[in-house]
Structures are given as C-alpha cells and as structure tokens.
Amino acid sequence: MPDDDYKLIGKSVPRIDARAKVTGEALFTADLKFPRMLVAKVLRSPHAHARILNVDTSRAEKLRGVHAVVTGKDTAGEKWGVFRYTRDQQLLCVDKARYLGDEVAAVAAVDEETAEEALKLIFVDYEPLPAVFDFWSAVAPDAPRIHDEYPRNINVEVKIEVGLVDEAFRNCRLVREDTFLAEEDSYFMSEPYAVVANCHADGSVEIWMPNASPHTKAKALSNALRLPLSQVNVRKITIGGAFGGRSDVFPAEFICSLLSIKTQRPVKLVYTREENTIATRMGHAMLTTHKTGVDKNGKVLARESICWLDGGAYSSTGPIATSVPFLCHEQAYNVPNVRFYGYRIYTNKPVRGMIRIHGRSFACGVDTQLDMIGEELGIDPVTMRLVNARRPGETTPTGSHVASCGLVECIEQTAEQSNFLAKFKKSVPNRGIGMGVNSVQTGFPLGIRGGSQAFIKFHEDGGATVISGVVDNGQGNDNMLVQIAAEELGLPMSEIRLISADTESTPTDAGSYSMISTFGGGNAVKRAAEDARAQLFEVASEMLEADPEDLVARDRKIFVRGAPDAGVPLPKVVRQALLLGRPIMGRGAFNPDVDQRREWIGNPSGQLSQAFSFGATVAEVEVDPETGQVKALDVTCAQDCGFALNPLIVEGQFEGSVAMGGQGGMLAEEHRWHNGHCLNPTMLEYKIPTIKEMPRIKPIIVETIDPGGPYGAKEAGMSVAMSSAQAYCCAVGHALGIYFNHYPLTPERIRDAIERKQESKGIKTAWDIEPARIIPPEPKS
Amino acid sequence: MRLPPFEYQAPSTLDEALKIKRGQGAAAQILAGGTDLIVNFKHRLFSPATVISLNNIAELKRIEVTHDALVLGAGASLAEVASHPAVNEHFPILVKAIDSIGALGIQRFRGTIGGNLLLQPRCIFYNQSHYWRMSKGLCHRTGGKDCLALEGSDSCHSICSGDTVPTLLALSAQLALAGGGGKRVAPLAEFFTGRGESPWNIMPEEILTEIRIPLPWAPISWSYQRLALRPAVDFPLVNAAAAAIVEKGKLEHFRLVIAALGPAPMVLREVEARLKGAAPTREALDLAQDAAVRVAEGVVVANASASKEYRIQMAGALARRATGEALGLA
Amino acid sequence: MQKHLLTMRVNGEQVELAVRPNATLLDVLREDLELTGVKEGCSEGACGACAVLMNNEPIRSCLTLALEANGAEILTIEGLATGGRLHPLQEAFVEQGAVQCGFCTPGMILSSKALLDRNPQPNDEDIKTALAGSFCRCTGYAKILEAVRAARDGDVGNEGS
Missing domain, CATH: 3.30.365.10 (Aldehyde oxidase/xanthine dehydrogenase, molybdopterin binding domain)
Known part of the structure; x- marks a missing residue:
C-alpha cells in the first residue's frame, strides 16, 4: 500500500x-568524437523493388580517403528478424532491394564529403521489378511477390477466437459493421538515428546508438557479426526519444560495426532526418473492420474485428504489431465473445514498427462505433463506455487476469471534470466533445521474455x-x-x-x-x-x-x-x-509473472502481461467548417498508472501523449506517398505539433496500487496517447455530427467529409471504405 | 548535412557585388538571409561557384519614407521591417504578413524582405533531398523535360510561397534592381513569369535593391489571410491579400491577390473592375470567392502538402475572407 | 575552396579560426569548437535544435554560413551558466520538469533567453511565438511553457538544486 x-x-x-x-x-551519439574516427555513409536503393545484379565498388575503394566499402557480400548470409520465424531482412541487401531506401552498400572515409563522393563511385546494376504500395494491391492474386516464401505478401496472420461469437451476434439487439482506415504515422523523435562503433585490438566492438534495449541490440549484433556476446559491448548514451521507434535492430549498427571491424578504427554513422524516417521504422497504415453487437443497454456481447496492416518491406515486430491493436481493446472493454483476424501485409515501402499510438484505425474505430451505437440506442458516450469498461479482477478473453484496474474512475473523473454530458447534450455549432478509452500492457515479450x-x-x-x-x-x-x-x-x-x-x-x-x-x-x-x-x-x-x-x-x-x-x-x-x-x-x-507458453501467433492465450494500465481522455474541439481546420480547446486525461512514483514525470508523460496521440496523431500526422516515395520525410513536411496549437491539458492521475508493481506502479502515459487519438476523433465527429472513419482528420479530409457525408438510419458517416476481409489461406508453394 | 563547395565573397558595397555578379552571372548566387537558400544548397538544388553575401552592404538595409513611398532595402531583415515605425504606421498588413512567416527563430532575424519576396518557388517533388530526387527522375527544374506533378506539362508549376508576395502586390509595390546597365524600377506584378523553372523576369547580373510601396492617398483598409497546416513553421497552402480605399461609401480602390497556388501570384482584376466605384455589398464576397476558385482551377496542380482540390476550394475561401475583412463586410 | 579567417566571440571568448566557406555555423560550433550542446535535428531549420544566439538574436546555426558570423557574438547553451551557477531559465527547466529526452532543450532555453532579454514580461502568446519554431516531441510543451513563466516570474531555486 x-x-x-x-x-x-x-x-x-x-x-x-x-x-x-x-x-x-549531455552527450548524444552524434556528439561522440574519437581519435582517428571515420565517417560512414550508406548507399540506398533508388528502386522500390529491384533485383541486384551486380555491385561494383572498385572505384569507390580507390578514392583517396576511403578506408572501407561494404556490401551484401559482407553479411555472411545472416538475416535479422525479431522472432526466429520472422527472419527476413538481410542487414545489407544481397539479392534484392525491397523498398526505396533499402541499404545496398556503405563506405567509411576520413570525412563526410569523401564518404558522399565515394557513394557516387559505387555502381549497382539493378533489374527493376514491379512493386506494390498498398495492401489492396499487395494481396491481389497476381501481385508481385516481395519475399518468395510469402504468398499474397501476407507476412503475419493472427487469428484469435474466444467464446461463442456467432451465437452471441444472433442474440444482439443491434449489430453494426463499420470500417476504419488510418494512414502511416511516424515517430519523429528529436534525435536522428546515429551509431558509433569502435573495434578494438582484442576483437571486441563498442557500440553507441539510441536504443530501447541495449541487451537486445547486443544479442542481434553478436549473431550478425558472429562475435561472442561478451565481445559486443553496447554502451550507455543519452537518447533523444524513442516512442517505439528504437526497439528493433537496424542495418545501421551492423554496417557501422562491420566498417569498424574492417578498418580497425572508430566509425560514426549519423542519419539525416530523411534517413531516420525512411530507414529506421515508421507506423503501419491500418484498415480495420469492426462488427459489433450489443444488447439494449449498449453492452457489447460480441465483436469480430478484421485488421489489415501495411507492414512495409520486412517483418520487424510483425507478430506483435498485428496483435496489439486487438489486445489493447480486449483489455479496455469487457467483450465476452470475440474474433480477430489480423494480417500484416508486405509492401514495397519502409519497414513498419510499433509506435506510441499503434492501431489508430482499430482504437478510433472501437470508440467511434460505440458512439454510433449509442446514438442509435439513445445512450450517451459516457454510459456506453461505463457499461463496457473493464473492472478489476476480471480476465480478458485471451486469458490475462487483470489485477488492478481504475478504468471506471478514469471515465468518471474525466467526464465529471470536463462536464462532459452537459457539453455533449448542449449543441454549440461546430463545437464538439469526445471521449476515448484504452488500455495498454505493462510489458510484453519481444523475442526473449527476459x-x-x-x-x-x-x-x-x-x-x-x-x-x-x-x-x-x-x-x-x-x-x-x-x-x-x-x-x-x-x-x-x-x-x-x-x-x-x-x-x-x-x-x-x-x-x-x-x-x-x-x-x-x-x-x-x-x-x-x-x-x-x-x-x-x-x-x-x-x-x-x-x-x-x-x-x-x-x-x-x-x-x-x-x-x-x-x-x-x-x-x-x-x-x-x-x-x-x-x-x-x-x-x-x-521476472514478470506471465504465461511463458503464450506465443503471439502459435498460442495467443494465457497471461500476456502482469499488469495493464487504463486510461480515458476527453477532448473538446472547435471546427472551422469552411477550412476544415480544428482547434483543440481543452483536453482532460486520466490514467490509472497504479501509483505515480513521480507525479511531475507522470504528468509530463500524459502531456506529451496528448501532443503525439491526439493533437498530432489525430489531426495532422500522416505520411503521404507518390508510388514508393515518401513525400514528407522531413520535419517541415511531416506535421508534428508546435507549441502554438497545443490545448490546455488537465492531467488526472488515478492510482489503484497494482499488487505486482513497485509501490503499486504500472505503465504511465501510453494509455493517454492512445485514448487521446480516440477522444479527438470522437470530438471532431461530435462537432460536425459526422462519424469519421479515415484518419488522421486533416483539414482536407474534414472538408471532404462535410461535402460527401451520407446518412443511413439517422447516422451520418464520412466515407464508404471497402471493408477488410478475411483472406482465405493459400497452399504454400 | 553538408553544403556543396563554393567560394565566398562578402562585398561591402553594392557596386562591388554587382561587379562580381557581372563577372560570373548565374554561377554566382546571392545570399541574403539564407534561411531558404542554405536548405536548397543542402539538397543540391543549387551548387553555385560563388556565393555573394549581401550581409555587409549597409545601403541594402535602409528603410526610409520618401514623399510618396516607403522604401525598403531588399537586405533589411524581417525583424527590422516589422518593427519599423513607418511600416507599422502605413502598412500594418505587411507586419501581419511578416509575423506569419515560418517561425520567429527561423526567419525573423536572419531572413530579409527581399529574400521572402524572391523565395524560390516550392514543390513537393522538388524540395527534397538529392537522393530522393535522383531516384524519382528529373523535372523541368532539375534538367528534365516533364513535370512530376502534372505529367506532360510543358512548364514547371512550383509554388510562389512568400507571405509578403500577395501583400506587396496588393499594395502596388515596385521593385528596384541594379545591374544590367543601371537601375530599373518596375511594378512587382511585372516580375513574375508564371513559369516555375524561371520564375522571375530578372537578369542574371541584376540584384534586387529596393522594394518601394507607394504611400496611399487615403487610409487603406486591408486583409491578409493565409492557410497552413500548422500555425507556425509551415509555408502557406494558400494565401490572399486585399487592400481597399473606401471614400464616402464608395469603393475607390480595390485590389485582391491570391497566391501560393502556382509560380505567380494572381491579381483578381475582374473582381477589382466589378467592385470599383460602387458601395461594397455582400455580393462582393461571392464574386471574390467564385473568381478565386476559377483562377485557382487553372493554376493549381498536386504539388503541395495538401491536395489540389482542397487548395482550390481554399483559394476561394481565403479570397472571400480577405475581401470581407478589407471591405468591412465580415 | 579557399579557407577564410573567421573571428567571433563565442560564449564570451574570442575565437579565430580558418574555415571553409561552405561550413555552416553549426559545423564550426560542433566540430571545430566542440560545442556539441548545439544539436542537429533536421538540418533544414525547422526543428530548432540548432538554435544559438547571434548578437542576442535566436538564429538557426544550420542555416547560417559560419562566415556570416564574422565579428558576431555567439552564445551557445554551454555559455549560459556562469561560474557553475545555472541561469534562471536552466533552473526553471530542471524544476518544472520541462526536460525529458533533452535533445530540444538547448534550443528551447536559448530561444527563451532571447525572448526574456527582449521582453522581460512575455505573456503566454509571446512565449508560444518565440518557441513556435522549436519542436519538442516528448513534453507536449506544457511544462516548457510553465518553465518559461517561472523564469519570467523569478520563481526559481525552489528545489535547492
């Protein structure tokens, strides 16, 4: 206690x-400087999909000031994957480049200018191949295959079914099926990616880089470099933000280490902002179809969700990324009968990983649909959420016992402190209020369950x-x-x-x-x-x-x-x-008390995480219907973080979460594309929020004292990021009387929805989007 | 990111600068504040042999009021212009336009009024890294023969993105240039070619020296409107400026400009002609909106951070708002 | 490329060095003078991590040729604390929880200093205008705003740090 x-x-x-x-x-990786240090640069594929026929590095190697050049030949055939069964990425391309930016070669030279000059002297023969840039074309039967062993480009398939779903649907008072689409989002952590590697005479390598798990990085590098783990020493360094985007292993650290080993000198590789965007990780685009059935009180009796994720060129954290959107919501809302089909689909685009607001279309879809159902049944959003909210002591459909849960308090307190119901019922033109609810895991396994x-x-x-x-x-x-x-x-x-x-x-x-x-x-x-x-x-x-x-x-x-x-x-x-x-x-x-037999695809059942955090956020917005611009006025966010070890830090997490999840994540942040080219890889064109548009934020810390957490603490902040996205989405919908199903809600999307909205059974929706479908299994070739 | 190699000269007089420019022509590039140009260098959009800094030329930084005009030295910083009493007294619209540029820490103290006016037109397919552009293919502006935003087009549709452009145009500003055999002064409107690959009617040996804004013969009512995805940092998706003189209830002078649509700002002359001489009514709003949409439809292509359709619609919305505010109809 | 002599005062000390014309002020500060508190976040001026004060005005060192700083007075984050005593803004950022990952912090503090020097009593809008070109991805800016208000009001030094 x-x-x-x-x-x-x-x-x-x-x-x-x-x-x-x-x-x-405080020193960050790019600030490090060592005697005799060389500078590395990476040659990237100019094709979204191409066979690599030949790489000629001879002229680059002869350039004065160049100390080493590495290509796919130096990878020793090792492939990286978070799981044993998802090893699909060569850390330098060997036979194929699979997205615009894929690493083909790299150089180490005395300075940046020489390294860049050397890249121009590497000649690569490519045979361009047809490419696919969205999930619809990627799963088409005649689509080009990005990885030979994955038919229809389906990288990961997760299926979960608990309870008697079809029977429950038959007993529902109301069943709705709606489809929600979200574009790719990105981390834009302040610090661009950078690596320094320093190989020593004893054969050991020291490596500095922003990372979310030094031990995981070391293990992967030890495999890829074929060095004992004790010889690969990942060092501490100040890190400029992660948000999920530093968890995985990237070619950069492998390349930099390889160059250091080859030259026996320290080597520094600093990514440009563009490289940080396209060549580390970004968020998935996601299409979700929810079929939800309720009784007359709005209690959800059954839900079937089908989710397609655009995974980009490689697996990364694929099995996790495919499952987590569903898992967050089986935690947040108590739905006894559920079925989930998740498909992560390869495309010729940058690799996608987990992000702070992973699953926008799934999460916003859940709450938007609850509001639609509420409108049809005449039940307000707060009641809809309370009726379905997870309570402590319950068990999730896939078998996680929820020891502590303050979701009801979060919902009640945000509703009360924002005066939700009065504002929801009193119609002020173009003003809206909305609530989002979410839950995240306090720890889940990634590769090793250490x-x-x-x-x-x-x-x-x-x-x-x-x-x-x-x-x-x-x-x-x-x-x-x-x-x-x-x-x-x-x-x-x-x-x-x-x-x-x-x-x-x-x-x-x-x-x-x-x-x-x-x-x-x-x-x-x-x-x-x-x-x-x-x-x-x-x-x-x-x-x-x-x-x-x-x-x-x-x-x-x-x-x-x-x-x-x-x-x-x-x-x-x-x-x-x-x-x-x-x-x-x-x-x-x-060691967290989790079920070691649980596996993301093979056995998605058992205790997933020892504790779960819960959050509710209320957003109030004003929309300019002429321009589609949204001004966020007030955000009230509450999270059950178990116990706030340091309230100042916890509040800071909440506030940052509102900025990234709601303000940026729901109103502005998306990647735009022209075929395989990312149109906005930079700070100027990818629209993360500035200080000017941030609303007033009222953070509410709810404490439930989790029995397993230190002093009762659990995760702090993440539930706010996710529920903020949902709250902003519902608030804009409320302001305009339209339910939105394509995110983020940029001004042009809002304008478009105002013009095209359609009405069915008194419910106005924005767009007709082709639903995500079950993809029938295909015999492996 | 590194800059390409170049020689650097920082003359202390305009004559010296002109002499260097005469000697090198297009191979020498003028550097004023550099807040846009340096980024373009980093992206290898330009790799000049010589950079001529105007930083040391005091005569280009003067701001003065003559009997009939406000004269802004092209090298005056945005901060100097926006805080100058005469600018605030005569043309607060210009202060508003400057306030809306990017962000205080980025352009305000380094950026110059001449630099904002002669901002390189922007395009989502052009303002990208060297790697990005080389893997995409060449366009009119990078030595190719097509437009990546509008296939088959015979010229470049890059966007004139300066915040001061529509404002200065609405105020009937004139530009003074030196070089090319002396000094010439001409209305700002005449400097735009409408072609993104060579956006200005300026000779390679010429240097912009002054921006002259005629003092109005009666109080001006005005409006500057801009739309961007964020309230700071971003370039405008569309902007509009209106200036009006109403005397005895009659609209004696009116100018409405929409910009950030294509390579040149658009003066909506037809609206001006229709409204002048009569008492302003709310019909002016529809007129302005319709005209702006029509003009925008002929100019806008899909080359910005928002869709073509949205920008066309918003050109109408902003023209309407600017007209409404300038005419007191809002 | 001919090197040019660059003379400037950096954090109160006279500096003289030969630089290539194409070096940015950021390059010279970080590499030649090893003032790595100046950060490179986007290299195109948008993020504000490379902000330094040039003659007391906030500028983007990544968009400024080093030679353009000839004769200028430059202040980087390393020069802000005097004699081991933090500047009130630095104290306020520590105390108010305005620092998370810290990558944007030097630029934020220097931009705030330029503001308070120009306008000792800024309102919230003034603060937001001054910091609008500095991105922070961690804090949602709430505590940064509070820190600048606290420094403005002299409400610092409460934690005894």
Whole structure:
C-alpha cells in the first residue's frame, strides 16, 4: 500500500539527468568524437523493388580517403528478424532491394564529403521489378511477390477466437459493421538515428546508438557479426526519444560495426532526418473492420474485428504489431465473445514498427462505433463506455487476469471534470466533445521474455552505485531507478550513482519497449535495494543491539523505528560491514509473472502481461467548417498508472501523449506517398505539433496500487496517447455530427467529409471504405 | 548535412557585388538571409561557384519614407521591417504578413524582405533531398523535360510561397534592381513569369535593391489571410491579400491577390473592375470567392502538402475572407 | 575552396579560426569548437535544435554560413551558466520538469533567453511565438511553457538544486 511516509516516492522531485541536459553537457551519439574516427555513409536503393545484379565498388575503394566499402557480400548470409520465424531482412541487401531506401552498400572515409563522393563511385546494376504500395494491391492474386516464401505478401496472420461469437451476434439487439482506415504515422523523435562503433585490438566492438534495449541490440549484433556476446559491448548514451521507434535492430549498427571491424578504427554513422524516417521504422497504415453487437443497454456481447496492416518491406515486430491493436481493446472493454483476424501485409515501402499510438484505425474505430451505437440506442458516450469498461479482477478473453484496474474512475473523473454530458447534450455549432478509452500492457515479450536484474554496491562514505540494464530513452528511467534506490536505502538521490544500459557492466534487462521499465527494472532495483538494506540492517542490528526487523533507513542513518536520534550513520554501517568481511552487495531480480507458453501467433492465450494500465481522455474541439481546420480547446486525461512514483514525470508523460496521440496523431500526422516515395520525410513536411496549437491539458492521475508493481506502479502515459487519438476523433465527429472513419482528420479530409457525408438510419458517416476481409489461406508453394 | 563547395565573397558595397555578379552571372548566387537558400544548397538544388553575401552592404538595409513611398532595402531583415515605425504606421498588413512567416527563430532575424519576396518557388517533388530526387527522375527544374506533378506539362508549376508576395502586390509595390546597365524600377506584378523553372523576369547580373510601396492617398483598409497546416513553421497552402480605399461609401480602390497556388501570384482584376466605384455589398464576397476558385482551377496542380482540390476550394475561401475583412463586410 | 579567417566571440571568448566557406555555423560550433550542446535535428531549420544566439538574436546555426558570423557574438547553451551557477531559465527547466529526452532543450532555453532579454514580461502568446519554431516531441510543451513563466516570474531555486 502507498506509504504516506515515503520520503521520495510519490514526490515530484526534479530529474537527475536534467542538469546535464540544460547545460549541453549531455552527450548524444552524434556528439561522440574519437581519435582517428571515420565517417560512414550508406548507399540506398533508388528502386522500390529491384533485383541486384551486380555491385561494383572498385572505384569507390580507390578514392583517396576511403578506408572501407561494404556490401551484401559482407553479411555472411545472416538475416535479422525479431522472432526466429520472422527472419527476413538481410542487414545489407544481397539479392534484392525491397523498398526505396533499402541499404545496398556503405563506405567509411576520413570525412563526410569523401564518404558522399565515394557513394557516387559505387555502381549497382539493378533489374527493376514491379512493386506494390498498398495492401489492396499487395494481396491481389497476381501481385508481385516481395519475399518468395510469402504468398499474397501476407507476412503475419493472427487469428484469435474466444467464446461463442456467432451465437452471441444472433442474440444482439443491434449489430453494426463499420470500417476504419488510418494512414502511416511516424515517430519523429528529436534525435536522428546515429551509431558509433569502435573495434578494438582484442576483437571486441563498442557500440553507441539510441536504443530501447541495449541487451537486445547486443544479442542481434553478436549473431550478425558472429562475435561472442561478451565481445559486443553496447554502451550507455543519452537518447533523444524513442516512442517505439528504437526497439528493433537496424542495418545501421551492423554496417557501422562491420566498417569498424574492417578498418580497425572508430566509425560514426549519423542519419539525416530523411534517413531516420525512411530507414529506421515508421507506423503501419491500418484498415480495420469492426462488427459489433450489443444488447439494449449498449453492452457489447460480441465483436469480430478484421485488421489489415501495411507492414512495409520486412517483418520487424510483425507478430506483435498485428496483435496489439486487438489486445489493447480486449483489455479496455469487457467483450465476452470475440474474433480477430489480423494480417500484416508486405509492401514495397519502409519497414513498419510499433509506435506510441499503434492501431489508430482499430482504437478510433472501437470508440467511434460505440458512439454510433449509442446514438442509435439513445445512450450517451459516457454510459456506453461505463457499461463496457473493464473492472478489476476480471480476465480478458485471451486469458490475462487483470489485477488492478481504475478504468471506471478514469471515465468518471474525466467526464465529471470536463462536464462532459452537459457539453455533449448542449449543441454549440461546430463545437464538439469526445471521449476515448484504452488500455495498454505493462510489458510484453519481444523475442526473449527476459526480466531485469540489478546490483547495488556501496562506497566507503555511504554512497551507493546502482547497476541496472534499464535504458532511458528520455522518459526518465534513470531518475526512476535512483529515486527507488534512494527511498529504500534512506540516502539522498545525490549520493546514488547509476551505471545502466551498458551491456558489458550491467545485467540483462528486457528493454524499455512495451512500457515495462518501471514495473520490471524498477522492481529489480527495489529488490536489490531491499537486499542491500537487509544486509545493512544485519550489521546495524549488531551495532545497535536491536532486532533487524525494527530498523529503519532514512536520511543517511539507520535507527530503531521511532528513535531516529539514537541511530548509527549509514557510512559507519558500511565501513563496519567491510571490517567484518561482510561487504554490502545488493542483488535483485524481477521476472514478470506471465504465461511463458503464450506465443503471439502459435498460442495467443494465457497471461500476456502482469499488469495493464487504463486510461480515458476527453477532448473538446472547435471546427472551422469552411477550412476544415480544428482547434483543440481543452483536453482532460486520466490514467490509472497504479501509483505515480513521480507525479511531475507522470504528468509530463500524459502531456506529451496528448501532443503525439491526439493533437498530432489525430489531426495532422500522416505520411503521404507518390508510388514508393515518401513525400514528407522531413520535419517541415511531416506535421508534428508546435507549441502554438497545443490545448490546455488537465492531467488526472488515478492510482489503484497494482499488487505486482513497485509501490503499486504500472505503465504511465501510453494509455493517454492512445485514448487521446480516440477522444479527438470522437470530438471532431461530435462537432460536425459526422462519424469519421479515415484518419488522421486533416483539414482536407474534414472538408471532404462535410461535402460527401451520407446518412443511413439517422447516422451520418464520412466515407464508404471497402471493408477488410478475411483472406482465405493459400497452399504454400 | 553538408553544403556543396563554393567560394565566398562578402562585398561591402553594392557596386562591388554587382561587379562580381557581372563577372560570373548565374554561377554566382546571392545570399541574403539564407534561411531558404542554405536548405536548397543542402539538397543540391543549387551548387553555385560563388556565393555573394549581401550581409555587409549597409545601403541594402535602409528603410526610409520618401514623399510618396516607403522604401525598403531588399537586405533589411524581417525583424527590422516589422518593427519599423513607418511600416507599422502605413502598412500594418505587411507586419501581419511578416509575423506569419515560418517561425520567429527561423526567419525573423536572419531572413530579409527581399529574400521572402524572391523565395524560390516550392514543390513537393522538388524540395527534397538529392537522393530522393535522383531516384524519382528529373523535372523541368532539375534538367528534365516533364513535370512530376502534372505529367506532360510543358512548364514547371512550383509554388510562389512568400507571405509578403500577395501583400506587396496588393499594395502596388515596385521593385528596384541594379545591374544590367543601371537601375530599373518596375511594378512587382511585372516580375513574375508564371513559369516555375524561371520564375522571375530578372537578369542574371541584376540584384534586387529596393522594394518601394507607394504611400496611399487615403487610409487603406486591408486583409491578409493565409492557410497552413500548422500555425507556425509551415509555408502557406494558400494565401490572399486585399487592400481597399473606401471614400464616402464608395469603393475607390480595390485590389485582391491570391497566391501560393502556382509560380505567380494572381491579381483578381475582374473582381477589382466589378467592385470599383460602387458601395461594397455582400455580393462582393461571392464574386471574390467564385473568381478565386476559377483562377485557382487553372493554376493549381498536386504539388503541395495538401491536395489540389482542397487548395482550390481554399483559394476561394481565403479570397472571400480577405475581401470581407478589407471591405468591412465580415 | 579557399579557407577564410573567421573571428567571433563565442560564449564570451574570442575565437579565430580558418574555415571553409561552405561550413555552416553549426559545423564550426560542433566540430571545430566542440560545442556539441548545439544539436542537429533536421538540418533544414525547422526543428530548432540548432538554435544559438547571434548578437542576442535566436538564429538557426544550420542555416547560417559560419562566415556570416564574422565579428558576431555567439552564445551557445554551454555559455549560459556562469561560474557553475545555472541561469534562471536552466533552473526553471530542471524544476518544472520541462526536460525529458533533452535533445530540444538547448534550443528551447536559448530561444527563451532571447525572448526574456527582449521582453522581460512575455505573456503566454509571446512565449508560444518565440518557441513556435522549436519542436519538442516528448513534453507536449506544457511544462516548457510553465518553465518559461517561472523564469519570467523569478520563481526559481525552489528545489535547492
């Protein structure tokens, strides 16, 4: 239970890394500089789909200042994939290029100019092949095949069925089928991707890069480079944002390492903003058809969802990406009978990964359709959501027990504080209010299902060093670990040092993707600190002649509860332990309690994640019907994050989530294409929000104290990002009396909907979109 | 991203700059604020042999009021123009237009009034990296023979995107150029070719020196409207400016300009002709909107961050709003 | 390409170096002077991570030729704290939780400093106008706005950091 007596936990303490960041001292990967360092550049395919007949690097190799050139020949045939069964990407193209930007060759030279000059001297013979750029043409029977072993370009197929779906539909008062489409979105983290690799005489390689899991990167590189894991040392570096886009392994780190090994010199590869967009990851375009049946009270009895995802050229996190949109909603809403078909489809476009608001069409579709049903039945949006909301103690259709859940509180509090019902019922022209509801996992498996471990050692003056594999992408994980350790050890945060995210010196950690860091890494550090504290208490109990059970560590002292003045200083205990030959060495490990037999495609059943967060967001907007422009006025967002370890940081996560999920994600952010060319790979043309259009945001922290989380904490922020997108979508719909089904809601889409809206049974919808269909299995050739 | 190699000269007088320009012609490129040009260099849209910086030429930065005109040195920064008392007194519309440019930290202090006026026209197929363009194929502007936005077109449809362009046109500004055998002054409207690959009637050896805005003979009522996807940073998707003089209830002078549609801004002369001499009524709004849509339909192609259809519609909406505000009909 | 002599004051110190004409101010600050607090986020002026102050005005160092800074006074984030004491804006950014990943932070703080120097009592609209060309992908800007307000109001130094 939360302890009012916490000294640091639950307090808005400033982040430990902030000072280095406001002075410019914090180093990001591109800031690193080493003696004799070379600069790398990558040659990318100018074709969306082409066979590579020959690569001639001889002239480039002869250019003065060029130290090495690498091509697909240097890959040793290894392919990368997050799962054993999705290994489909050569880290440098060997036989084929599958999207505009695919890595064909790379050079290391003395400077950037020389490296660029060298790229012009690499001659590649391509045989252009027909390409496909959207899921409809990719699944056509006569479509060109992007990977030989995948007929109809279906990369991943997930099927889930729980309950008696068809029977339940027959018993419904109302059944609706609607289709929702969302375009590709992107991360646009502030820092463009960069890698520095430094190969040493002993054969080991050090690598720096923004990443969401140093240990995962090291493992992949160890395979690809055929080096023992202990020889591949991913180092800690400040990271400029991830949002899901740094989780995977990219050709860049392989190429950079290879060039460093070849040249025996440090090599730096810094991506341009355009390369960061097209050659790391972006979000999936997604088409979702929901068939939902309800009883007379609006309670959903059955749902069938079919989802097509445009996956781009390679698998990446495909099985996860295909499943998660469905899983979030089987968590958020209690629907007893569900069927889900998910298809991730290859196209000749950049590779798609998981993103903070992954599944816009699925999620916005769920809430938009609930509002449609509510309108038909005369039930308001708040009631529609409350009737269906997940409650604690329940089990999801695929078998996850939900230990803590404050969704009802989130819905009620956002509704109340935004005065939702009064605003919803009182019609002000072009003003709208909408609510979104979502739930995300606090950690799910990606490749390996690892936990997290931590060590704590002490300095003679009583200060401590925490050693943890957790990585900080910018969200504040470093601070979280230190705040927890300081609380447990009774030390000020300033006396705790942190070694983290370094694969040589820190134990493993699952990575900071999938919202697991606080729950996994935080628990591990808490346990390590508890272990260290128990050892301290053992020694102190002898010094104080007291029972260790009665001792407290606080303010650099150990004392008998209630008698702080009679305690011993912590440094003295540390030194005494050394004298006694019982040095304090804290150890902690945490493995989330999940069902290890669960698998994304093969067995999507069992405990997925130990904890789930829940959120509700209300957005209020004003639409200019003449231009289609939307002004967001107020956003009220609530999330059950279990327990807010640091409310200042949690609020910051909520606010950032509103910007990315709602303001940008629902009103503006999409990639536009011309055949395989991304028309807007840059900051100027991809429309992430500026400070000017941000609405007032009211964050509400709901605490349910999850039994498994450190101090009861779960994931913080992600549920807001997703529910914000849904809230904005429903609010715009409410303002215009039109239900929108193609996202994001750009001004031109809104104008188009106003002109084309169609009415059926009193429900006005924007566009007729061809539904996502079940794709019949085809015999593998 | 690196810039292509070039030599650099920063003369301190206009004469010196003209001399270099005469010697090198198109191989020498004028650098004013650079907030657009440097990006174009990075994308290898231009790789000049020499860059002539105007930064040290004080005479190009003067702002003064003569008996009949406000004279803006082409090299005056946007911040200097927008904060100048005479500009604020006579032409607040210009301040509004400057305020709407990109963002304060990007263009305001480095960007110049001449640079915004002579902004290279933009196109979603052109303002891309070298890699992007080379994998897409050449267009009229990059040495090819087609337009990527409108196949088969015999010229380039890049978009004149300066915020000050429709405003200065609505104010009947004139440009002064030096070089090419002396100084010449001509109405701004005459400088646009309507072809994106060579958008201005300016000789390679000429340098824009001044923008002259005639002082109005009576108070001007005005409007500047712009539409962009974000309230900052973005170039306009469409913009419109209107200037009117109403005396004794009669519209004595009216000018309506829509821009950011194609290579040249469009002065809606027919609206002007229809409205002048009469008392403004709400019919003017429909007239302006219809005319703008008609004109836009002939100009706009699919080469911006929004669709062709949307931009055409919005040209009408903005012309209507500009007319309404300038005529006090809104 | 002939190198030119560039003389400028950077963070209060006189600097003289030979630079190639095609070097941007960003290149020279980051590579020659090793002031890596100046960040390259988009290289086309849109993101604001490379903002520095030139003669107290916020500019984009990625869009400015180094030679154009000849004779100028340049301030980067490294020059803002004096004698180990953070500038009030830096303190405010720390205390208000305005820093997450930190990549945009130097540009945000310098743009805010130029604003407060120009206008010591900016309202929210003034602050938003001054920061509109600086993208932050983490914070949703709410705490950045609060930090600038706090610095404006002298409401800093409350955390004893």
